[in-house]
Amino acid sequence: MPRSPRTIVCSCEDLTVEDIVQCIDKGYRDIESIKRYTGFGTGICQGKACLHLVARVLRSRGIKESDLAPFTARPPHRPVALGMYAELSVNPPPMNAEAANKADARKDEGFAGKDTGPGEEDPSVGREE
């Protein structure tokens, strides 16, 4: 089967340099708008392989560096089976015991600090309140 000579910039959605240039001609001149119009960056790579190529196309077509900003990064940044999310507990178990054990171990290593018995919360939790 013969192939068409396309220059691919977004391989998940099969978008070409031409597609992006057409988009610029239509007046979409920033990455977010181009994403919404063409769908680039919405495939399985989520922008990892295409964002910098589209940015290069924009730069080479006269768009200012200061006008370039990436679209919102939406986790997860790699494909994750939904079952794995289901497996995460919504309310993580209290970390008291583990944190306390750790703190004890650290004291032996020579860190200043009073004995923190079980029942204490983890030092890093709620630090900002």
Next chain:
Amino acid sequence: MTARRIRPPKQRREITIEHDGKRYPAYEGEPLAAALMASGVTVLGRSSKYHRPRGASCGTGDCGNCLVQVDGMPNRCACTTPCHDEMVSESQNVIGSAENDLLAMTDWMFPRGLDHHEMFTGLPLVQPVAQRIIRKLSGLGVLARTADSSAEREPRPPTIVDVLVVGAGASGLAAAEVAREAGAEVLLVEALNEPGGRRLGGLHCSPSDAKTATRKLLEMGVDIWPDSGAVQIDRTQGVLEVLILRPEGLFPVRPRATVLCCGGYVSTGVFPNNDLPGIMAAEWAARLITKWGMLPGERPVICADEPIAKALRELFVKAGAPPVRVLPISAAYADVWPGNPPEKLVTALGGKHVERVIVENAAGTEVVDCDLVVVASPPAPAFELALDAGAHVAYEEQSGGFAVRAGPEGGTAAENVFAAGTLVGPCTVEEAHAGGRTAGEAAATAALTLLQESYHSRENRDAS
């Protein structure tokens, strides 16, 4: 196509795998894409819209060109999925096979492109039918019929560490070492199955450097998780949590300080047919040769600048496949490169694998026969996690990507989140190493200060 095994990978068991109903020899633990390449299979799948043939091109699980269905699970990257005995894989999104996909006719039927904004829209009867067909044609694999019962497992409590280092490249390895030296408990996570980053292929220094560095870290008591990619960072009530994706599931980690050393993403140029199988990232080609004894092509065209060009040339000469042409990296991006590159890769040609490239320079136009194009692109920073955490990024001309803005000590706009290496801008392995050290030290100081503070506040509370 002349990809072939030049020597068996070290200490690996010979096994048999099945792909699209055929049986192939493989070595245990090698990437599926490498095993199939050894038997001449380089078309692993088809693109979603035009059904163009695709093969492994980045080698890091980032581009999505090598997706296959493995043991019933759709959308696995053949470039990072390790082979095991009797593994069964299939190509997805094809009618027929990946090699001969009937749907490839869309590619030549629509040479000027398919615009989904105008196609089949506004026709009341045609639209729903057309949409159903289009959805089917652009699917991504088939979901497993039975659900994994893993949801019934005990939830995993978050792992608490002083310093979490994400990415075990030059900067990550250095950051972990320094943070540990400073007395912090350190967890180092790496998305690929072994630490080393850019060093693995041996293009920037000897891959044994990475091994030595890793061994040293283990001796110092740094916890290292391979096959563990950070996929998400959340901050709830001031507590930062990083989700780590491992083959067994998601592992939450709550670090006191975080050093992001996630490196960058490569690409394979901007020229017509840049997506042909046989066009691949330099690091991937190098890893195939050094690590897996797989020569990805007999007549390579290399697009790279010094010193990587020299390292690649030497690598291929040693493997018995001297490069047929070496071009500056700008040639592969001529259409979008700043300024006027002296040479231009006009197009790649070939049916299902690259067969030749056309090169243009002041002297004229030249057709170069080849079976491999290796591109050493400047990596674009992998900034997503940094944005999750609240850091800022700015456009970076050399890679075309967005680099994380970091202070001299690697500090970012996000509290207790530091960044180093390629993530903050283009750098050599030595620069990445130095940046990693500084950021590692700053992170350890931040984490230990937090720890001390919490002890003191506790003392005060207990005293009152």
